[in-house]
Amino acid sequence: MKRLILVIGMLISSVGAYSQTNLNIKKKVKMKLNAGIITKKIAETKAFYIDNLGFGVTFENEFYLLLHTPNHEAEISFLLPNHPSQQPLFQQPFQGQGIYLTLEVEHVDEVFQQLKKKRVPIKIDIRNEPWGDRHFAIEDPNGVGIDIVSYSAPGG
Known part of the structure; x- marks a missing residue:
């Protein structure tokens, strides 16, 4: 059970880190449409x-x-x-x-x-x-x- 909780916790923190990374990239990218x-x-x-x-x-x-x-x-x-x-x-x-x-x-x-x-x-x-x-x-x-x-x- 501890192992399952640990794996779920790692997945949640990975997704959170991935989402935060994507948000930071979107904030930094300057874009113009032509x-x-x-x-x-x-x-x-x-x-x-x-x-x-x-x-x-x-x-x-x-x-x-x-x-x-x-x-x-x-x-x-x-x-x-x-x-x-x-x-x-x-x-x-x-x-x-x-x-x-x-x-x-x-x-x-x-x-x-x-x-x-x-x-x-x-x-x-x-x-x-x-x-x-x-x-x-x-x-x-x-x-x-x-x-x-x-x-x-x-x-x-």
Whole structure:
């Protein structure tokens, strides 16, 4: 019985030490997410995000474009397909389905009016949702849906 209790105690302390180690690693690791889309439409994409949404260029070369939001808080990248510098995993172009972006803005109605003035096609008209979103949607040159939203408390 003492042996069983000893083994259980060792297992519990091992699990606790393992969990503590993992927690410490998670606290120490700095991580930043940068979504990327593989597309032939690098020039059109660059113009769309800069002219319509105020993005800026962080970096670009002949096969890669890295853009940042106006406040530099987030980035998105675009890569030419089948580029010889890239491994097969990063060769196939995006097929225009199954991805969306959300841009949270302070004044969604103002952004909506600005994009309408620029004649950017509105895919989903501006609306309020019961969970608190006020939003509308557009689409980038690659077929990526972009939900532009201001959040508030539900019902407010």
